[in-house]
Amino acid sequence: MPARPPATGPTAAVFDLGGVLIDWDPRYLYRQLIPDEAEMERFLRDVVSPAWNLEHDRGRSLAEGVALLSREHPDQAALIAAFHERWPETLGGAIESTVEVLAEVRASGVRLLALTNWSAETWPIGVARFPFLAWFEGVVVSGQERLVKPDPALFRRLIERYGLDPTRTVYIDDLAANVAVAADLGFRALRFRDAATLRDELVEAGLLPARAR
DSSP: OOOOOOSSOOOOEEOOOOOOTTEETHHHHHHHHOSHHHHHHHHHHTSHHHHHHHHTTTOOOHHHHHHHHHOOOGHHHHHHHHHTTTTTEEEEOOHHHHHHHHHHHHHHHHHEEEEEOTTTTTTHHHHHOOOOGGSSSSEEHHHHHHHTOOOOHHHHHHHHHHTOOGGGGGEEEHHHHHHHHHHHTTTTEOOOOOHHHHHHHHHHHSOOOOOOE
């Protein structure tokens, strides 16, 4: 039986997924398709850009995104289509060191939730690949909500849906803009750098016990 959280400590933890628990990077796919590293970086910056992909996280279908971009760059249509057709190859795997911290948090007895910018269309692929996603009481997926971080409305949706008290909730994310919004809303917001640092910060927050020396 999991331990109960301290009466005055955090009662919930909210994890971002990509960059914290899951290694996602389109370079895993495009290094196979564009041998020249500089050319690949240009393609990821100027064609299948983060801003373009964010619209999939906001709810646009990959098919629509590929069609729009292919009209702008018809000479690169095959490479653009690969983003949709071979999307699973952009997943590098679990960040195991952070999953170990997640397991400790789970055992502590606090509520466990996630808030992620992720396409509704590709979300089932992640659920099938990463069993630890079943540990969460709930996951708010941007593509299903048609809102993306750092929009405060997405954070408020999480708060309202799960009845969270932000002042007793630790929020973990690798992006500074998301951490800033969470802090503004009252969360104990932590910028993720690596698993060891995160664990130390969770000890300081009163969520995990210090390790015996």
